[in-house]
Amino acid sequence: MTVISEWIIGTLILLGALLCLIASIGVLRLPDVYTRNHAASKGATLGVMSLLLGVFLYFLLIQGHFNSRVLLGIVFVFITSPVAGHLIMRAAFNTKIPLWENSVQNDLQKKRDSEKKFNEN
């Protein structure tokens, strides 16, 4: 039983660390702020959630006590990390940081332009 749970915990923690590495490679390599934030907020959140699930299962199955603080940490990261990503990207868009020159779709700018035209008329 302990060996099986050790394998499960090891797989979860290693998968989480690898997802964090992939997210950081995305932040290193992608071309502009918006795509970099996309890599960081999704990849790092998923990686650290898997890793903390492994830590929670370790304390539950091997040490034998239910640790509610790790569960609270998982829920907190899951709620707040996309919100933080959205806020900082809205601030970046409003301070007019340009998109990558090869990007083809900019729906928010289109919406802002149509609103401005509507207000002028």
Place this chain on the structure above:
Amino acid sequence: MFDAIMKLSLLILAVSTLFYFYRLVKGPTVPDRVVALDAIGINLIGLTGVTSVMLKTSAFLDVILLLGILAFIGTVAFSKFLEKGEIIENDRNQ
């Protein structure tokens, strides 16, 4: 075997924090640096979890929640400062 996997995960997380640190130093714009700083906070949560598994103690697990809250508050404050130029708005300022 289990200990080796934990050490490997710690190494991978350290390398990933190093990549974020490169983006934090070099990043062309301010939101780049804020994104990298937020992700470093998220990575520190993972490092704390793996360390507490390696040392077989649950004493460090309060730090996870605290780091999560601090990273979130820091990012929100930075984004509000970038957008409006002030963090806490007061009626007397206008």
